[in-house]
Amino acid sequence: MSDQAKSVADSSPSAPTPAPQPGSASPASMPSAKAEVAFDIQDLSIFYGKTQAIKNVHLQIPAMSVTAIIGPSGCGKSTALRALNRMHELTPGARHTGKILMKGEDLYGPHVDATVVRRRVGMVFQKSNPFPTLSISENVLVGLRLNGVRDKAFLNQRLEESLRMSALWDEVKDSLNRPGTSLSGGQQQRLCIARALAVRPEILLMDEPCSALDPIATAKVEELIHALKSQYTVVIVTHNMQQAARVSENTAFFYMGSLIEFGPTEQIFMNPKNPQTEAYVSGRFG
Amino acid sequence: MITASNPSLPATAADLPEPKRWGDRLFKTITFLSAAMVGVGFLLVAYVLIQGAWPAIKLYGWSFLSNTHWNPVTDNYGALPFIVGTLVTSLIALLIAVPLSVGTAIFLTDLAPLWMRQPLTSVIEMLAAVPSVIWGLWGLFVLMPWLHDVPYTWLNKHFSFIPLFAGPIEGSGACILTAGIIVAIMILPIVTSVSREILRSVPDLQREAAYGLGATRWEVTRIAVLSYARRGLMGAAVLGLGRALGETMAVTMVVGNSPKIHASLLQPGWTLASVIANQFGEASGEIQRSVLYEIGLVLVGVTILVNIGALILIKSIETPGSRRT
Numbered sequence: 045m046s047d048q049a050k051s052v053a054d055s056s057p058s059a060p061t062p063a064p065q066p067g068s069a070s071p072a073s074m075p076s077a078k079a080e081v082a083f084d085i086q087d088l089s090i091f092y093g094k095t096q097a098i099k100n101v102h103l104q105i106p107a108m109s110v111t112a113i114i115g116p117s118g119c120g121k122s123t124a125l126r127a128l129n130r131m132h133e134l135t136p137g138a139r140h141t142g143k144i145l146m147k148g149e150d151l152y153g154p155h156v157d158a159t160v161v162r163r164r165v166g167m168v169f170q171k172s173n174p175f176p177t178l179s180i181s182e183n184v185l186v187g188l189r190l191n192g193v194r195d196k197a198f199l200n201q202r203l204e205e206s207l208r209m210s211a212l213w214d215e216v217k218d219s220l221n222r223p224g225t226s227l228s229g230g231q232q233q234r235l236c237i238a239r240a241l242a243v244r245p246e247i248l249l250m251d252e253p254c255s256a257l258d259p260i261a262t263a264k265v266e267e268l269i270h271a272l273k274s275q276y277t278v279v280i281v282t283h284n285m286q287q288a289a290r291v292s293e294n295t296a297f298f299y300m301g302s303l304i305e306f307g308p309t310e311q312i313f314m315n316p317k318n319p320q321t322e323a324y325v326s327g328r329f330g
Numbered sequence: 331m332i333t334a335s336n337p338s339l340p341a342t343a344a345d346l347p348e349p350k351r352w353g354d355r356l357f358k359t360i361t362f363l364s365a366a367m368v369g370v371g372f373l374l375v376a377y378v379l380i381q382g383a384w385p386a387i388k389l390y391g392w393s394f395l396s397n398t399h400w401n402p403v404t405d406n407y408g409a410l411p412f413i414v415g416t417l418v419t420s421l422i423a424l425l426i427a428v429p430l431s432v433g434t435a436i437f438l439t440d441l442a443p444l445w446m447r448q449p450l451t452s453v454i455e456m457l458a459a460v461p462s463v464i465w466g467l468w469g470l471f472v473l474m475p476w477l478h479d480v481p482y483t484w485l486n487k488h489f490s491f492i493p494l495f496a497g498p499i500e501g502s503g504a505c506i507l508t509a510g511i512i513v514a515i516m517i518l519p520i521v522t523s524v525s526r527e528i529l530r531s532v533p534d535l536q537r538e539a540a541y542g543l544g545a546t547r548w549e550v551t552r553i554a555v556l557s558y559a560r561r562g563l564m565g566a567a568v569l570g571l572g573r574a575l576g577e578t579m580a581v582t583m584v585v586g587n588s589p590k591i592h593a594s595l596l597q598p599g600w601t602l603a604s605v606i607a608n609q610f611g612e613a614s615g616e617i618q619r620s621v622l623y624e625i626g627l628v629l630v631g632v633t634i635l636v637n638i639g640a641l642i643l644i645k646s647i648e649t650p651g652s653r654r655t
Binding site (some may be wrong): 129131134136159160161163164165167169171173174175176177178186187190191236240243264267 | 533535536539
């Protein structure tokens with residue numbers, strides 16, 4: 045299995061793309077999309093102390109598209125997301141079994157540094173969390189500065205690029221030195237997205253990024269997610285099923301720590317194979 | 331069901347009796363009186379000090395603050411050596427205590443293993459409960475002789491060309507630096523405990539923001555925790571400073587009690603609080619007693635001025651975006 049995953053991840057443009065293996069890694073049928081895999085999750089279980097938050101999950105998250113993780117509260121969807129950049133390890137007592145391969149390399153391998161993983165896999169949180177003592181531009185550039193980038197011209201270019209990518213540039217270009225916390229809630233969240241994008245991660249994780257936003261700000265962030273998927277793999281946790289339907293290509297449904305079903309979003313919402321998925325997406329529980 | 335069977339009970343909210351307001355009024359009055367007591371207490375203290383100090387104020391005027399003599403025989407008194415001694419010992423105490431306290435607080439909130447946090451915190455809080463005079467005795471019999479024999483002798487031998495470490499050093503080890511060190515140890519627990527509370531109040535979301543960017547622990551502490559909390563941490567330092575300025579008993583025991591201004595930290599000095607403790611009981615005559623009242627007044631004044639200065643400093647630093655990461 046790991047050899048298979050390696051060949052998937054390492055496939056050069058000239059090499060033929062291996063077909064997904066039906067029924068091998070995922071309990072549901074594999075999404076039919078382009079076969080490049082961003083994360084290959086193999087038999088992942090996560091424990092917080094004695095409680096098991098994630099139970100033997102197999103999942104291949106496709107690259108360069110948006111994958112939504114849905115499920116009722118407490119189903120493990122946030123934990124699953126946080127496992128992808130090892131953020132769950134910050135919770136005392138957390139441990140895991142299984143593997144997550146990113147480009148064929150186990151994120152939890154013995155020589156892999158969690159801080160390096162988090163640079164490659166950026167994250168946006170439920171509530172916007174700009175650093176209050178930093179200005180707008182400092183907030184965007186803090187990740188690069190942490191990594192020792194000092195070149196002024198380069199930083200300025202990155203600043204503008206990142207703010208344009210997060211559709212915030214026009215709103216803040218004249219007030220880059222004002223504190224990040226002076227912005228509105230929706231703008232702050234887009235600032236946090238710009239901050240995550242400024243280090244050019246390979247993948248962007250979003251943990252209910254719109255849960256604290258009003259509908260207009262939510263629409264802006266969703267537009268942004270649409271725009272990002274041409275360049276980024278985005279994995280988004282959401283409790284809003286309409287949002288999952290609007291923004292994602294593929295959807296994973298979690299329930300009680302298990303992955304119940306994974307497939308193209310349309311299929312999950314219109315024609316789910318599992319009765320539990322059907323019950324959840326039709327609003328009968330959760 | 332109940333209301334139907336018993337017509338005296340309210341059926342809807344509109345039938346409920348008028349709310350009773352006297353409880354509100356009583357509560358407001360009690361809390362107001364408590365708050366007023368603080369102000370009245372301060373005014374009474376100020377009144378007593380000014381009344382007691384009045385003869386000395388009339389006799390010496392403003393020159394009292396700049397006079398460097400202290401001679402009970404000729405009734406020639408000045409407060410400057412004590413003001414300097416108080417400020418210098420407090421400054422030394424802060425320089426030693428604040429970094430140690432903040433470091434300890436960071437360790438306790440972010441780095442120490444979970445099982446270690448509560449016991450360590452309790453130990454630190456117990457240190458705060460050790461009475462001043464006990465620290466003084468420990469300083470007098472344990473710390474001071476060692477300080478004299480090892481670091482002071484060494485400093486004086488190799489660095490006496492620096493005025494701060496010039497001799498002659500007292501055989502006992504009593505000096506300004508010893509007092510500063512003792513005060514530092516004494517304010518450590520309170521500054522640590524307040525700093526810890528402040529660091530705990532930094533939202534985890536701030537830490538996660540930094541971790542999510544691939545920050546190391548030290549970087550998380552620097553960009554997410556310390557910068558978020560820096561205003562509160564300065565408040566903790568100011569609280570420690572307030573304690574340091576007024577610290578009396580232990581300082582009296584180790585500062586050397588000499589009313590002279592020396593450039594050297596290794597020579598004895600005196601502080602405002604400790605001269606009052608030291609001389610009030612045996613003050614001979616009206617003038618000396620009045621002078622000690624005035625010293626008390628100066629101590630209150632210095633404390634208030636230093637606190638105001640510190641608050642202005644904190645305010646001025648709190649301009650977001652003015653700092654680089």
